Ligand SMILES: Nc1nc2c(ncn2[C@@H]2O[C@H](COP(=O)(O)OP(=O)(O)O)[C@@H](O)[C@H]2O)c(=O)[nH]1
């Protein structure tokens with residue numbers, strides 16, 4: 001059946017996501033455990049750099065992120081750091097970042113025309129009201145104008161900045177992020193070799209109220225430009241066209257098997273009542289019946305208020321864009337730029353608070369295949385209070401510093417890092433190299449908002465075929481089961497439940 005699978009909520013309660021292997025032909029970690037970075041770094045460098053947008057005031061957070069990334073990766077590979085700002089960087093900022101970098105540092109400013117919205121000039125009243133109204137509605141960051149500027153910049157312009165445009169690859173870094181594991185190979189090179197174009201380390205659900213109309217405009221764009229959707233699109237949509245039959249309307253909001261059985265168990269006795277009510281029953285029209293049945297079905301089922309397009313809704317999944325390793329030409333491409341221009345013309349970047357994360361993600365979903373996207377499950381990463389930290393692979397190697405490493409940590413910290421987490425035993429799920437996860441680490445893969453289970457399901461080698469549920473057949477057979485139950489039991493039917501055998505039989509009727 002369509003929605004019963006090994007990544008369902010119930011299945012994940014038994015074995016959490018972080019303990020499940022998810023390698024497949026479409027996507028797998030590039031290395032489980034450590035390589036020798038002193039050998040790996042003999043490969044030629046790619047045309048790549050870190051890109052950091054930051055304010056002068058964020059220097060401490062920037063240096064903190066840099067130290068972590070230099071220690072865990074760049075000390076062996078010495079990639080350049082590019083810093084962007086909508087104001088000029090201070091001498092202090094420039095000096096401090098140069099002190100910790102093992103690679104070249106470059107600084108760019110973002111011209112006002114790229115940073116500000118046209119409407120800030122042409123219609124300041126509209127702009128101000130839009131921002132304030134989001135504040136009144138308590139939309140996260142909604143009343144911060146500069147946050148909107150930042151999201152729009154990252155959505156549409158940063159890869160066009162002269163310092164970024166000439167790169168083939170970028171790795172986006174933010175102030176105050178942390179890396180937990182050593183990355184002992186060149187991720188840009190691996191991505192290139194494996195045909196990957198976009199890499200993420202956290203995929204979670206977005207806050208609905210920040211993007212109420214983003215999916216609407218995205219669908220309108222798809223229609224207008226006849227965009228041929230690739231298979232990565234499935235990562236972003238809930239489908240509601242799984243039900244066939246005259247009563248499908250009444251099941252359309254149900255997306256998991258538990259609710260499906262509950263609904264069926266509630267509807268079947270109603271059909272029975274109607275059938276046995278004798279003559280009068282004929283006078284009950286279908287509409288009234290459905291109203292009646294639905295009335296009795298209110299408890300336990302959530303109501304849907306998202307917009308639906310061709311049987312699909314945005315499932316709110318997105319890749320966290322505060323970490324991204326990607327090809328610049330994914331976003332400088334004509335198709336992505338058309339998409340951005342379309343979104344820009346809808347004014348959603350300031351009327352709503354569209355993040356660059358869902359915008360990049362939906363772009364990747366439209367234009368990439370799943371096999372072109374990579375989950376860096378081996379990169380331990382924290383931003384704000386959330387993060388991913390893998391268990392260590394059995395395949396570990398001793399740490400050896402790179403020749404240009406600037407020893408950015410105190411020796412106590414180094415000792416702590418050397419005392420990395422115990423690797424999993426053979427057969428366990430562990431892909432990290434020398435990861436040191438915080439003692440109180442809460443794994444984001446196992447949180448309710450994570451989209452990694454969906455990622456695993458979609459990229460799995462053996463995908464369950466998408467079935468359509470033939471409700472007419474299922475309901476008719478379930479009614480027979482109910483009638484049989486009444487014959488055999490001395491109660492009014494209120495204790496009736498579908499048995500496991502019943503469900504198995506009904507599931508077989510599910511596939512058309
Ligand atoms: N130069 C500059 N950078 C900004 C501004 N607002 C946000 N950023 C940067 O944009 C990125 C995201 O902002 P952040 O405050 O971390 O947002 P959050 O991660 O969504 O909470 C960070 O790299 C910030 O340094 C701004 O007004 N000017």
Ligand SMILES: [Mg+2]
Nearest residue numbers: 174175322383
């Ligand atoms: Mg941040």
